[in-house]
Amino acid sequence: MSQQPLGGSTIKDGPANAQVAGRSISLSFPSRVSWYAEHRQLINYCLKRLAFIPLGVFIIVTVCFALVNLVPVNPGRQILGDLATTEAIDAINRRLGFDLPISDRYVVYMKRLAAGDLGTSFYTGASVRDDIARLLPRTLELTLPALVLAFIFGLFLGWLTARTPVRLSGRLAKGVYTVLQATPEYVSAVLLILILFSQLHWAAAPLGRMGIGDVPPKPVTGFLYIDAILGGRFELLPIMLNHAILPTIVLVLGISPLFARISRSNFREAMSSGHVEFARASGLPRRQVFGYVLRSARAPLVTVLGLGFAGAIGGAAIIESIFSWGGIGQWAVTAMQTLDLVQVQGFVLLTATTSLVVYLLIDIVVAALDPRISYGRS
Amino acid sequence: MAAVSGMRERIRPGFSRPRLPRKAGFLVGSGFIVALLAISYFVPTPYPPNATDANQTFVPPGAAHWLGTDNIGRDVLSRVMAAARTDLPLAILGTAAALAIGIPLGLVASTRSRAAGLIMRCLDMLQAFPLLILAIVLVALAGSNIYNIIPAIALIGGPTCIRLVRSAALSIRESRFAEASYAMGSTTSEVMRRHILPNVAPNIVAQASLIVAGGLIVVSALSFLGIGIKPPTASWGAMLSDGRDAALIGYWWVAVIPGVLIFLAVLSFNLIADGIEGALHGD
Numbered sequence: 001m002s003q004q005p006l007g008g009s010t011i012k013d014g015p016a017n018a019q020v021a022g023r024s025i026s027l028s029f030p031s032r033v034s035w036y037a038e039h040r041q042l043i044n045y046c047l048k049r050l051a052f053i054p055l056g057v058f059i060i061v062t063v064c065f066a067l068v069n070l071v072p073v074n075p076g077r078q079i080l081g082d083l084a085t086t087e088a089i090d091a092i093n094r095r096l097g098f099d100l101p102i103s104d105r106y107v108v109y110m111k112r113l114a115a116g117d118l119g120t121s122f123y124t125g126a127s128v129r130d131d132i133a134r135l136l137p138r139t140l141e142l143t144l145p146a147l148v149l150a151f152i153f154g155l156f157l158g159w160l161t162a163r164t165p166v167r168l169s170g171r172l173a174k175g176v177y178t179v180l181q182a183t184p185e186y187v188s189a190v191l192l193i194l195i196l197f198s199q200l201h202w203a204a205a206p207l208g209r210m211g212i213g214d215v216p217p218k219p220v221t222g223f224l225y226i227d228a229i230l231g232g233r234f235e236l237l238p239i240m241l242n243h244a245i246l247p248t249i250v251l252v253l254g255i256s257p258l259f260a261r262i263s264r265s266n267f268r269e270a271m272s273s274g275h276v277e278f279a280r281a282s283g284l285p286r287r288q289v290f291g292y293v294l295r296s297a298r299a300p301l302v303t304v305l306g307l308g309f310a311g312a313i314g315g316a317a318i319i320e321s322i323f324s325w326g327g328i329g330q331w332a333v334t335a336m337q338t339l340d341l342v343q344v345q346g347f348v349l350l351t352a353t354t355s356l357v358v359y360l361l362i363d364i365v366v367a368a369l370d371p372r373i374s375y376g377r378s
Numbered sequence: 379m380a381a382v383s384g385m386r387e388r389i390r391p392g393f394s395r396p397r398l399p400r401k402a403g404f405l406v407g408s409g410f411i412v413a414l415l416a417i418s419y420f421v422p423t424p425y426p427p428n429a430t431d432a433n434q435t436f437v438p439p440g441a442a443h444w445l446g447t448d449n450i451g452r453d454v455l456s457r458v459m460a461a462a463r464t465d466l467p468l469a470i471l472g473t474a475a476a477l478a479i480g481i482p483l484g485l486v487a488s489t490r491s492r493a494a495g496l497i498m499r500c501l502d503m504l505q506a507f508p509l510l511i512l513a514i515v516l517v518a519l520a521g522s523n524i525y526n527i528i529p530a531i532a533l534i535g536g537p538t539c540i541r542l543v544r545s546a547a548l549s550i551r552e553s554r555f556a557e558a559s560y561a562m563g564s565t566t567s568e569v570m571r572r573h574i575l576p577n578v579a580p581n582i583v584a585q586a587s588l589i590v591a592g593g594l595i596v597v598s599a600l601s602f603l604g605i606g607i608k609p610p611t612a613s614w615g616a617m618l619s620d621g622r623d624a625a626l627i628g629y630w631w632v633a634v635i636p637g638v639l640i641f642l643a644v645l646s647f648n649l650i651a652d653g654i655e656g657a658l659h660g661d
Contacts, residue, residue, distance in 0.1 A: 059503055071519040182645035184595045186602050187637045190618055194625040194633060314511045318599060322622075332511075333603060336518040344515055348507075356506040 046364050053360065060352040065109050067348060068341045069102055078339050079122050096122075118349070119342040121335075128346035132328060136313070136350075137222035138209075139320065139327030142244065143312040146251035151305055153252055154259025159290065161260070162267035177260050185254035189322045192246060204243040208324045214239060247323045251316055255308060262304040266297035299370040306362035314351040404653025407646035414643065418462035425453035427460035427612050436629045446631040449624055454617075454635055461612040461636065465601075466643070468524065469593035472531025476589050479536045481582065484543025485570050488551065501537055509534045513596060517606040524607050531596055535589035542585050546578040584654040591647035598640050614640050 036043065075098055076089035093099050097108060112119065118128035160173035189206075196203040209224055210216065217227040217236060228236040270276055270293045279289050294301075317329030324330070328347070335343035424444070431451030439446040445454040487497040513530035520526040547570070550556055556573050564572070598615030601607035607616060614636040621633025 056503070056506055060506060063507070067515065067519065178645070178648070182591070182648050183641050184598060184644070186599060186615070187618065187640050190622055190625065190633050191637055193622070194630055198626050198628060198630075311508060314508050317511070318603065321603070336514060336605060337603065339518065341519070344518070348511065348515055351508045351511055352506055355508055359506065 056356045064345050064349045068345045118346045121343050122340045135328040135331050143316050146248045147308045150252040150255035151259050154256035155263045157260035158263030162264045181257040186318050188253050189250045203246045206323045209243050210239045247319050266300045270296040299366045303362050310355040310358040403649035407649030410646040418459045423456035423459050425456045427456045428610050445635050448632045457612040461614045464613050465597050468527050468597045469590050472528045472593040473586050473589040475532035476535030476539050480539025484540040487544040488547035527606050531593040547574045550574050550577050584651045587647045587651035591644045
């Protein structure tokens with residue numbers, strides 16, 4: 001009788017692989033192989049995906065360049081208006097580098113980007129990079145809390161509709177979901193302002209982060225909440241929270257249908273799986289059953305939460321404009337309305353690069369969470 | 379009969395009931411859209427949609443102006459009717475463009491050719507871009523021609539259409555009748571035309587309805603921001619945006635009516651898609 005491998009020291013190949021239905025499924029045995037050997041596939045997968053980032057960024061940068069340089073907009077004419085003379089327009093275009101052939105412009109653009117220069121605004125002359133650094137925290141202050149609340153609310157809706165589709169609670173949840181899904185954010189924003197501010201006077205005016213007379217805190221981090229605390233301006237916090245309520249509600253109502261849809265279908269699938277049915281049949285408490293359901297549905301939930309994060313920068317642009325929030329989204333909407341090409345370019349670059357990185361992180365987290373996913377092929 | 383249905387209800391409460399809302403939803407949704415199109419195209423507007431009247435500003439809904447007037451005395455009813463003629467065709471044409479791109483590319487992507495790999499790589503790449511933002515940017519940069527919105531909707535709806543057609547085609551290709559057709563000497567394109575396309579058609583129609591709903595949201599968002607559709611042209615999004623200031627001082631109807639119409643139209647297209655999906659999956 002040959003010697004049985006005891007412990008893990010004799011297993012060199014890491015987890016054994018089985019081919020099931022054309023998919024490679026890793027069967028990990030409890031063994032004392034090194035951490036690297038155990039996670040080798042996952043690490044290789046991560047490295048492979050990370051190697052894709054430079055290519056992705058290159059394509060994004062090139063598309064951003066094309067976006068601005070291939071459109072039929074004459075920057076000089078745009079800046080100076082319809083009454084300007086041709087000489088003045090040509091002078092502006094020369095100063096901005098728009099008189100060069102497109103290949104030269106591409107080289108200049110890439111060189112500047114490599115130095116971290118995103119260009120300067122046509123109208124204000126402000127550096128796009130500084131604007132983004134200054135305004136991005138303000139947007140995140142709105143979108144991140146809204147995202148968390150929307151996730152909780154969406155999961156709640158999804159759970160209600162998946163658990164008891166025929167009961168009253170399930171039908172109500174389905175009805176709420178159907179209405180929310182058909183209401184664009186700008187519609188609910190205008191209607192809620194009309195009801196909660198104009199008619200009932202419950203909410204603060206949709207005119208920015210604080211009252212008109214309030215002096216904003218000294219900028220330190222860019223996050224107004226943190227700056228108010230650091231500067232000892234605690235009286236500003238309730239005012240700012242009061243102004244944040246309405247836009248947050250609108251965003252939560254706008255994003256939660258996505259979470260509700262994904263969680264509903266995955267909860268349903270999880271609830272019909274063997275271990276959950278057994279748990280219910282055994283009479284385990286509802287909370288514990290929900291825990292099992294949540295566990296089996298975690299991979300798609302992480303994916304969709306990640307999608308929410310990816311949209312957290314640009315996703316609130318219209319809401320920001322309606323509520324004069326003063327973040328990066330409102331800045332971008334103004335840039336699009338005034339055709340400030342450099343700012344628009346910077347915004348697309350920012351959102352696309354963020355999405356690229358977030359999607360990559362999602363893939364890695366999901367691969368780590370779900371052992372059924374094969375890392376071999378992308 | 380009554381006893382049987384009673385028993386069934388006792389065993390699985392409400393077993394047969396969930397069918398009805400779905401069907402009703404489909405009928406209500408399609409009925410609303412047909413009525414909306416019919417009214418806006420065949421019923422003459424009570425007033426010229428862009429005619430202003432300085433003596434009739436902010437008239438509340440009543441006998442002379444059924445849905446009231448706005449800040450420069452334009453009739454809201456006439457304007458929402460005219461706006462339906464702008465917004466709905468744009469969303470529908472955008473969807474047609476998305477399908478015209480999505481169906482052929484989806485079919486090609488379902489084959490084992492080199493082009494299929496290329497299409498899928500391009501889709502992966504496109505996924506990195508926030509498509510709604512990219513679409514708004516494209517319309518903003520391409521100028522104030524409203525027809526620029528059509529490719530923007532196609533850009534948003536096209537990728538989902540390609541993925542849908544591809545995955546459906548992949549599963550149908552493995553079925554017996556498709557295999558039998560191959561065995562009898564059909565070429566790939568024949569199998570696609572005779573077997574795959576007819577079987578994917580209901581899914582495509584459901585998806586198309588969702589793309590129209592999404593397209594309507596995009597059209598309204600653009601006109602809300604004043605990008606693409608310029609002021610005198612009536613559009614629900616622009617009317618909603620104009621009505622915001624009026625709403626702050628209590629003239630609710632200027633904003634609420636276009637807002638509710640956007641909601642109802644999007645809801646209707648969602649219900650249509652929902653009804654078709656329900657019929658396909660048998661629940």
